[in-house]
Amino acid sequence: MNEHLKPQSVSQQADELEEHMMHELERVYVKSTISYLADGEYKKMDTSASAWAKNPKAIFNMGPDPRLPQMPAKPTLLDYFRLRFAQHAHLLQSATHALKAGHNEKIITACLLHDIGVVSFIRCDHGYWGAQMIEPYVDEEVSWAVRSHQALRFFADESVGYRYPDMYIKLFGDDYKPEPYIVAEYERARRHKWYMTSRLICVNDIYSFDPNMKVNLDDFVDIIGRNFRQPEEGLGLDNSPSAHMWRTMMWPNRFL
Numbered sequence: 503m504n505e506h507l508k509p510q511s512v513s514q515q516a517d518e519l520e521e522h523m524m525h526e527l528e529r530v531y532v533k534s535t536i537s538y539l540a541d542g543e544y545k546k547m548d549t550s551a552s553a554w555a556k557n558p559k560a561i562f563n564m565g566p567d568p569r570l571p572q573m574p575a576k577p578t579l580l581d582y583f584r585l586r587f588a589q590h591a592h593l594l595q596s597a598t599h600a601l602k603a604g605h606n607e608k609i610i611t612a613c614l615l616h617d618i619g620v621v622s623f624i625r626c627d628h629g630y631w632g633a634q635m636i637e638p639y640v641d642e643e644v645s646w647a648v649r650s651h652q653a654l655r656f657f658a659d660e661s662v663g664y665r666y667p668d669m670y671i672k673l674f675g676d677d678y679k680p681e682p683y684i685v686a687e688y689e690r691a692r693r694h695k696w697y698m699t700s701r702l703i704c705v706n707d708i709y710s711f712d713p714n715m716k717v718n719l720d721d722f723v724d725i726i727g728r729n730f731r732q733p734e735e736g737l738g739l740d741n742s743p744s745a746h747m748w749r750t751m752m753w754p755n756r757f758l
């Protein structure tokens with residue numbers, strides 16, 4: 503009997519159907535508008551219409567992006583450190599300085615997480631973003647300190663030997679002046695009861711860009727365990743007010 507005329511088993515039919523579907527459907531990964539804006543592209547947006555114009559069978563990614571490392575089913579903060587953050591040496595160095603200076607664990611945790619917004623998410627207003635991300639999971643003093651370092655780092659405090667960083671002159675030019683909202687935030691923060699916690703982020707921050715300093719995330723596992731309330735469902739899969747931010751990091755290309 504001719505091979506092609508043989509009746510097919512159910513599993514053969516399923517295989518054929520799957521192969522047919524794979525050729526027909528194209529899973530599409532799109533960028534968010536903020537990615538275009540960051541590239542200076544205004545009024546640009548990936549839409550279903552533009553994808554379907556290229557392939558009417560396009561379907562849109564609604565889960566993990568296979569180009570990124572797979573996150574575990576119940577991700578922890580450490581998983582995000584290892585699988586999503588662009589780098590963490592600066593954070594570990596800051597926390598190591600705080601540890602060696604004998605500061606308490608709230609200050610060490612604040613140093614460890616102070617630039618979490620930059621390394622994971624976005625640069626603009628990173629102190630605010632970072633504070634919001636961690637707020638449901640850390641002591642209020644820690645997230646307050648992370649938020650306020652956004653403003654404090656631009657202002658000197660001679661009492662702890664903190665001067666306006668030379669690096670900022672190099673980075674932003676010598677004519678950069680903090681905007682009024684930053685000045686106002688500084689004025690509020692300097693009178694706050696937790697001022698020094700945030701100020702110590704700045705103090706430990708400026709010394710923490712040494713490429714030769716050896717740091718290891720494992721050294722901070724216990725401190726994270728004691729100071730970051732890991733949700734049982736997985737970070738981002740819980741229903742905290744900032745869980746969506748973690749999910750967005752996990753699935754940055756979900757269509758909706």
Ligand SMILES: [Fe+2]
Binds near residue numbers: 617629651
């Ligand atoms: Fe920062």
Ligand SMILES: [Fe+2]
Binds near residue numbers: 592616617707
């Ligand atoms: Fe920093």
